[in-house]
Amino acid sequence: MNIAYILTQSARAYCDRPAVCLGLSTFSTYTQLQDRSAALAAALKQRNLVKGDRVLIFMGNRPEYIEILFAIWTAGCVAVPLNAKLHPNEVTYIHANCDAALAFTDRPEDVEGFSAVIAVGGPEYNAALQASADLQPAHAAQTDPAWIFYTSGTTGRPKGAILTHRNLWTMTTSFLADMCPVTEMSAALHPAPLSHAAGLFMLPFAQRGAANVVPQSGGFDPHEIVTLLHEYPHSSFFVAPTMLTRLTAYPALDTAAIENLDLLFCGGAPIYVADLRRAMALLGNRIWIGYGQGEAPCTITYLPPHILSWEIPDSWLGSVGIPRTGVTVCVVDETGTQCPPDVAGEVIVSGDVVMAGYWGNETATASALRDGWLHTGDIGSVDAHGFLTLKDRSKDVIISGGSNIYPREVEEVLLRHSGVVETNVVGREEAEWGEEVIAFVVAEPGVTAQALDRFCLDNIARFKRPKAYCFVLELPKSSYGKILKTELRQMLTDPDTQFEKP
Numbered sequence: 001m002n003i004a005y006i007l008t009q010s011a012r013a014y015c016d017r018p019a020v021c022l023g024l025s026t027f028s029t030y031t032q033l034q035d036r037s038a039a040l041a042a043a044l045k046q047r048n049l050v051k052g053d054r055v056l057i058f059m060g061n062r063p064e065y066i067e068i069l070f071a072i073w074t075a076g077c078v079a080v081p082l083n084a085k086l087h088p089n090e091v092t093y094i095h096a097n098c099d100a101a102l103a104f105t106d107r108p109e110d111v112e113g114f115s116a117v118i119a120v121g122g123p124e125y126n127a128a129l130q131a132s133a134d135l136q137p138a139h140a141a142q143t144d145p146a147w148i149f150y151t152s153g154t155t156g157r158p159k160g161a162i163l164t165h166r167n168l169w170t171m172t173t174s175f176l177a178d179m180c181p182v183t184e185m186s187a188a189l190h191p192a193p194l195s196h197a198a199g200l201f202m203l204p205f206a207q208r209g210a211a212n213v214v215p216q217s218g219g220f221d222p223h224e225i226v227t228l229l230h231e232y233p234h235s236s237f238f239v240a241p242t243m244l245t246r247l248t249a250y251p252a253l254d255t256a257a258i259e260n261l262d263l264l265f266c267g268g269a270p271i272y273v274a275d276l277r278r279a280m281a282l283l284g285n286r287i288w289i290g291y292g293q294g295e296a297p298c299t300i301t302y303l304p305p306h307i308l309s310w311e312i313p314d315s316w317l318g319s320v321g322i323p324r325t326g327v328t329v330c331v332v333d334e335t336g337t338q339c340p341p342d343v344a345g346e347v348i349v350s351g352d353v354v355m356a357g358y359w360g361n362e363t364a365t366a367s368a369l370r371d372g373w374l375h376t377g378d379i380g381s382v383d384a385h386g387f388l389t390l391k392d393r394s395k396d397v398i399i400s401g402g403s404n405i406y407p408r409e410v411e412e413v414l415l416r417h418s419g420v421v422e423t424n425v426v427g428r429e430e431a432e433w434g435e436e437v438i439a440f441v442v443a444e445p446g447v448t449a450q451a452l453d454r455f456c457l458d459n460i461a462r463f464k465r466p467k468a469y470c471f472v473l474e475l476p477k478s479s480y481g482k483i484l485k486t487e488l489r490q491m492l493t494d495p496d497t498q499f500e501k502p
Contacts, residue, residue, distance in 0.1 A: 003146050003168045004073035004137035006207045007034050014184050014209030020063045021187075023216035023224075024231055027063040030209065033070070038135040040071035043128035047116065049101050051076035051138055054148065056103035057195065058091055058111065060084040061218040064120050065194045066202060068104050076138030077101075078145045080160070081195035083403070085461045090158070094150050098160055098359055142166035148359055149294040151404065160359030161294045168203060170326055170352040171299050175204040177325040178302060179288065180236065180263045184209035189228055189237035191220035192402070198238045200297050201265065205236075222250035229257035236263040240402025241271040242433050244287075248279045261286050263305065267298070268402035269434045270390065273317045276308075285309045291320035291390070295374055299324045299353040301388050319389040320380075327351040330373070331382050341384045344391050348373040396485065398427035400435050405464050407437075413459045414439060414466075419447035424475055424483045425466065428492045438499070439466035440488055442474060453502030468499040 010019070011034035018026040019033040028036060044055070055072045057079060059065065072079045080098055082091060088110040095103065095114060102116040104125075111117055118125050140146070147163040176182060188205040190212060192198040202212050213232060215224050220243050229235055239247065244266050247253060261283065267290040279287055289303035303321035323329040330338055331345040339345040354374045357365035368375055380390040398405040407425035414423045422442040427435035441452070449469040456465035476487040491497045 001142070001165065001169070002073055002076070002137040002140035003165050003172075003203070004037075004070050006172070006203055007037060007070045007074075008137060010206055010209050017184050017209050018211040019206065019209075020066050021211050021213040022063045023213075023228070026211075027214075028067070033067055035133075036067045036129055037070035037074055038133040039129050039131045040067060040125075041074035041135050042131060042133035043118075043124075044071065044075040044077060044102065045135075047102065049075060049077055051140075052145070053077045053101040054080050054098045056091075056095060056098075056100045056105075057081045058084065058086070058103055059106040059120055061190055061194050061198075061214050062106065062120070063214050064125075065199070065214070066206075066212055068120070069199065069202075073140075073146060074135060074137045076140060078148060080148045080150070081199055082150065083193060083195050083461070085403070085463050087459060087461045089459060090461065094158055094160070097158070098148055140165050142169075143356065145356065149297065149355075151294040157409075159361055159364055162356040162359055163297060164356050166352055167297065167355065168200070171200060171297050172203045172207060174299050174325045174327070174353065175201070176207070178304065179204075179265075180305075182208040182210055182236075183234070186210035186234040186236065186262065187213050187232035189213045189215065189225065189232070189235055191215050191225060191243070192238045192240065197265075197267065197292070197298050201238055220246075222247050223252065226250065226252050226254070226257045229260045233260045234262050235260055236265065238265045238267070240268040240434075241266060241275065242269075242401045244271070244279055245275050245432070248282050253282075258283060258286075263288050265290060265298075267291060269399035273314050276317055280308060289321060291388070293374075293376060295355045295368065295376070296327070296349050296351070296353050299327060299351075300347075300349050300376075301327075301329060315383070315389070316385075316387050319383075319387040321388065322386050323388075324353075327353060329382070329388060331380055331388075336371075339381065342381050344379055344381045347376045347378045347380045347388065347390070349376060350374070396426070398425075398435050398437055400427070400430070400437065400463065401433045403463055405437055410437060410439065410456070410460065410464055410466065413456055414441065414452060416459070417447070417452060417455050419444040420452070422475055424485065424488060426485055426488050426492070428468075430467075436467040437464065438468050438470065438492060440470045440472055440475060440491070443471055447471075449500040449502040466502075468501050470497055470499050 011030045015031040019030040020027040055077050106120045108119045145162045146165045148160040150158040190198045285305045291301045292298040301321045328350040333345045410425045425439050428438045430436040476484045
């Protein structure tokens with residue numbers, strides 16, 4: 001069944017309840033949200049879009065994001081939400097890779113080469129909303145694509161994880177099974193990007209007739225969040241560990257705001273045990289730790305508040321918890337044999353939340369999906385009680401501020417610079433952001449950190465560029481010529497290693 005039926009059902013049951021809010025103001029009720037989404041869906045059909053066509057959403061957080069998602073699904077099309085921080089070159093690649101039929105954007109200057117664009121808030125968008133359309137969601141099989149989530153790997157090129165209508169329904173029902181109660185009196189705040197987990201978490205709140213609240217700033221500001229918490233009882237929202245740390249350190253986070261907080265969904269990066277204990281001491285039984293991937297959205301394992309409230313050991317606090325409802329998690333060795341308790345191996349996942357595959361990439365799909373299991377590429381171990389602890393990321397993903405940064409992608413950009421001979425990128429622990437990008441570079445004389453920084457800014461998103469450079473005569477390699485990242489990571493903590501900041 002089309003995931004857009006969430007809105008159809010809620011518009012009947014919660015017609016005049018606030019559906020989408022901008023800051024402290026109601027942007028649309030559930031009836032209005034359905035009407036606006038149906039009108040936009042009709043506009044897509046008038047542009048001759050057909051079932052299965054891909055539609056990009058390239059914009060920051062704003063209330064229109066939610067009506068656009070439902071419009072795409074109502075029309076039978078596939079949503080392709082993109083990180084608003086992406087460089088135009090990256091957006092162009094994804095547009096071509098999924099052969100998008102249309103793009104919704106609030107930054108048309110960055111998509112000038114696209115054949116079909118609707119500027120959000122522009123004349124065409126506003127005119128479409130004025131049309132009357134009694135449009136029911138298009139028929140969709142459970143296996144039909146609904147959302148393509150672009151992620152990357154060691155290849156450096158983004159891969160589009162195909163999430164079907166079944167995947168989104170499973171994620172939604174699993175959320176309602178495993179989380180705090182959600183009712184029409186609840187509110188989901190969205191300081192995190194709607195192109196990622198926050199956009200997916202919007203669905204169970206919409207199904208229960210709750211308000212989805214987009215901050216006026218469109219992002220995370222502790223003062224704004226505290227203001228919203230004062231006005232919206234029973235609030236919940238997604239935070240990366242860096243956001244949680246900033247929120248709990250904010251002096252104006254008072255008792256009234258905390259009492260209006262139902263739950264914080266913390267994920268996207270590892271959280272230090274000391275930081276988690278400090279947050280628990282302040283917020284009490286209101287933190288939920290989750291582990292997921294774009295390939296199994298938000299739904300692999302979790303540490304729910306009732307477990308966190310126990311007198312549990314640091315080994316459990318440092319874990320990512322137990323399998324979610326409807327999900328099977330296993331750790332296997334190189335032969336595919338299940339590892340004994342506390343023995344590290346690759347984390348594999350099975351369940352209806354697992355993606356259908358990668359868009360147009362049969363090789364990557366065959367590698368990730370084997371014998372009914374998603375091979376995550378993450379290394380972890382499961383203890384005797386079933387708690388999963390992640391040991392490392394075999395794909396060497398750097399997670400900074402909750403955003404994934406893929407070393408090979410940065411390396412390929414640096415190697416396009418005429419003065420760079422060789423390079424390798426690793427992550428270094430950083431107190432506020434979790435990790436920061438560090439580049440080891442073999443370069444021609446005269447190449448500077450400032451020059452490479454400018455080059456990166458011209459080619460990739462700002463948040464992906466290296467925060468420091470180490471210029472070396474050669475990179476450490478094995479006898480087979482493989483660059484030894486373990487030695488590079490050791491150099492990060494060597495006091496004799498010289499780093500240049502741009």
